Amino acid sequence: xxxxxxxxxxxxxxxxxxxxxxxxxxxxxxxxxxxxxxxxxxxxxxxxxxxxxxxxxxxxxxxxxxxxxxxxxxxxxxxxxxxxxxxxxxxxxxxxxxxxxxxxxxxxxxxxxxxxxxxxxxxxxxxxxxxxxxxxxxxxxxxxxxxxxxxxxxxxxxxxxxxxxxxxxxxxxxxxxxxxxxxxxxxxxxxxxxxxxxxxxxxxxxxxxxx
Amino acid sequence: xxxxxxxxxxxxxxxxxxxxxxxxxxxxxxxxxxxxxxxxxxxxxxxxxxxxxxxxxxxxxxxxxxxxxxxxxxxxxxxxxxxxxxxxxxxxxxxxxxxxxxxxxxxxxxxxxxxxxxxxxxxxxxxxxxxxxxxxxxxxxxxxxxxxxxxxxxxxxxxxxxxxxxxxxxxxxxxxxxxxxxxxxxxxxxxxxxxxxxxxxxxxxxxxxxx
Numbered sequence: 001x002x003x004x005x006x007x008x009x010x011x012x013x014x015x016x017x018x019x020x021x022x023x024x025x026x027x028x029x030x031x032x033x034x035x036x037x038x039x040x041x042x043x044x045x046x047x048x049x050x051x052x053x054x055x056x057x058x059x060x061x062x063x064x065x066x067x068x069x070x071x072x073x074x075x076x077x078x079x080x081x082x083x084x085x086x087x088x089x090x091x092x093x094x095x096x097x098x099x100x101x102x103x104x105x106x107x108x109x110x111x112x113x114x115x116x117x118x119x120x121x122x123x124x125x126x127x128x129x130x131x132x133x134x135x136x137x138x139x140x141x142x143x144x145x146x147x148x149x150x151x152x153x154x155x156x157x158x159x160x161x162x163x164x165x166x167x168x169x170x171x172x173x174x175x176x177x178x179x180x181x182x183x184x185x186x187x188x189x190x191x192x193x194x195x196x197x198x199x200x201x202x203x204x205x206x207x208x209x210x211x
Numbered sequence: 212x213x214x215x216x217x218x219x220x221x222x223x224x225x226x227x228x229x230x231x232x233x234x235x236x237x238x239x240x241x242x243x244x245x246x247x248x249x250x251x252x253x254x255x256x257x258x259x260x261x262x263x264x265x266x267x268x269x270x271x272x273x274x275x276x277x278x279x280x281x282x283x284x285x286x287x288x289x290x291x292x293x294x295x296x297x298x299x300x301x302x303x304x305x306x307x308x309x310x311x312x313x314x315x316x317x318x319x320x321x322x323x324x325x326x327x328x329x330x331x332x333x334x335x336x337x338x339x340x341x342x343x344x345x346x347x348x349x350x351x352x353x354x355x356x357x358x359x360x361x362x363x364x365x366x367x368x369x370x371x372x373x374x375x376x377x378x379x380x381x382x383x384x385x386x387x388x389x390x391x392x393x394x395x396x397x398x399x400x401x402x403x404x405x406x407x408x409x410x411x412x413x414x415x416x417x418x419x420x421x422x
Contacts, residue, residue, distance in 0.1 A: 025419065048268050050261055057259050058381035062394060073401075074415035170269035183273060187397050190284075192419050204285035207418065208236065208403050 003034040004191070007164055007174040008110075010088035011041055013067040013078070014185035016118040018173035019111065020076045021188055029195035031177070035099075035110055037092035037157070038164045040172050048170055070185060081121035088113075090127040090148055093157045094134055097147045108137050214245040215402070218375055218385040219321075221299035222252055224278040224289070225396035227329040229384035230322065231287045232399055240406035242388070246321055248303035248368070249375045251383050259381055281396060292332035299324075301338040301359055304368050305345055308358045319348050 004026045008015040026033045038044060041052055054060050064080060071078030091113045098106035112133050117124045124130065127148050135141040147153045164174075168181055175182040175191050178198065182191050193203045215237045219226040237244045249255060252263055265271050275291060282289030302324045309317035323344050328335045335341065338359050346352040358364050375385075379392055386393040386402050389409065393402050404414045 021415070021419075044269075048270065050267060056261060056381075058255075058376065058379055059259065061379055062381065062392060065392065069411055070415075072411045073413075075413060165269065168269055168272055170267075170273065181273060181276065184397065186395065186401070188415070189400055189418050190397070200280055200283045202284075202286060204232070204281075204399070207400050208232075 001030060001032045002178070004031050004195070005034050005036055005167075005174075005176040007036045007038050007169045007172055007176075009038055009040040009172045010091050010110075010113050010117060010124055011086055012172045013063070013118060014070065015172040016114045017067075017070050017074055017076060017078070018185045018188065019114050021074055022173075022175075025188060025192060026195070029192075031195060035095075035107065036160060036164060037088070037095050037110075038161050038169060038172060038174075039087075039089065039092065039157070042087055042089065043161050044165060044170060047165065077119045079119060079121040081117060083117075083121070083123055086117070086123055086125045088124060089157070090130040091124050092160075093148055093153045094130045094144060096156050096160065097144060097153055098134060098139060102139075105134075105137055105139060109134055109139070112137065212241060212243045213389070215242050215406070216245050216247055216378075216385075216387040218247045218249050218380045218383055218387075220249055220251040220383045221302050221321075221324050221328060221335055222297055223383045224274070224329060225281065226383040227325045228278075228281050228285055228287060228289070229396045229399065230325050232285055233384075233386075236399060236403060237406070240403075242406060246306075246318065247371060247375060248299070248306050248321075249372050249380060249383060249385075250298075250300065250303065250368070253298055253300065254372050255376060255381060258376065288330045290330060290332040292328060294328075294332070294334055297328070297334055297336045299335060300368070301341045302335050303371075304359055304364045305341045305355060307367050307371065308355060308364055309345060309350060313350075316348055316350060320345055320350070323348065 006018070006022050008019060022033050045052065053063050067080060068078050095106055095110055098109050113124050116122050116133060127145070131141050131144050131148070134144050167176060171183050173185050177191060177194055180194055189207050190203065193207065217229070217233050219230060233244050256263065264274050278291060279289050306317055306321055309320050324335050327333050327344060342352050342355050345355050378387060382394050384396050388402060388405055391405055400418050401414065404417065
């Protein structure tokens with residue numbers, strides 16, 4: 001099965017919402033999903049010279065309305081957590097480490113971290129919390145704690161982010177299917193269309209005239 | 212007929228693409244469209260403290276791919292014009308002035324300015340070009356030229372932009388229907404859904420499962 005690349009950052013509400021849809025969407029078209037963590041806040045936005053949505057006047061207000069709305073649109077739970085200073089560095093490194101030995105567990109872990117932040121409204125930044133979530137799913141906590149402190153794992157995530165940037169990823173969720181880049185949780189209709197038709201002809205009319 | 216507010220800036224490729232769809236989309240739902248010019252580049256982005264897409268690393272490359280793609284999706288002509296330093300100040304002021312006396316002519320003028328830039332790849336910045344386009348549609352060129360130099364018309368556009376900002380508009384195209392704000396040419400499916408159902412429940416599943 002050809003993969004659909006799904007670039008995500010746990011701190012993005014739109015990545016969370018996409019994470020609830022992407023597996024089923026891809027499966028309907030006989031595709032698997034390659035989950036690829038990136039650090040949108042601490043790395044990519046620096047390269048772009050822009051600031052987070054939530055620190056951007058006007059856009060921040062829209063986001064506070066749009067997050068719950070998008071969750072309702074897709075019928076998934078959502079909480080505005082109000083936390084500040086969160087980052088996904090430890091969680092993303094843990095995801096990569098888990099994937100090396102057990103892809104299925106890593107996948108459950110990713111969903112779990114998203115739910116912790118966006119459904120339960122609990123922080124995902126501290127390494128200890130990240131490890132506790134992995135342990136609850138059956139991972140080896142001591143080995144993970146050790147790995148999280150290692151330069152190898154730090155380097156592995158840095159390489160993932162560099163690879164994403166080389167592929168043009170500048171926001172999340174970001175999908176690449178058959179080389180076609182699609183940015184945004186509001187563009188799942190485009191990904192869906194592409195996976196059916198493999199072209200863009202008439203996609204807009206098709207999308208607007210279905211009811 | 213209740214109006215759908217359509218905020219646009221002639222310099223935005225996404226506003227252009229939306230401009231080719233919005234009238235028919237609204238009409239299908241028995242709505243009229245209130246076309247509202249804003250100055251996204253010279254005013255709103257300054258308030259937000261962000262720079263234009265085309266000056267943002269990574270995003271600029273995406274835009275160069277996405278503009279033609281979105282045009283194909285909606286089946287409309289599109290040209291990457293490659294012009295720099297363009298602004299829509301004169302065109303937007305002219306639009307407001309025309310609307311005062313002849314709304315239908317102003318509407319044709321707006322489509323014409325969009326086409327000049329995004330189909331023909333010709334500049335829309337010089338007041339003389341803006342006046343020539345209006346005259347070709349039947350406007351009084353002398354009166355428009357005089358108006359474009361007046362403080363009253365300058366003030367009228369400034370008020371429009373302030374009004375838009377007060378309503379949360381931070382990008383274009385931006386739609387407001389029944390108080391519901393929708394940003395982006397990639398969200399016409401949301402506007403379409405809202406105008407049919409007046410709610411968001413299950414909109415995502417409806418959109419993804421139609422083929």
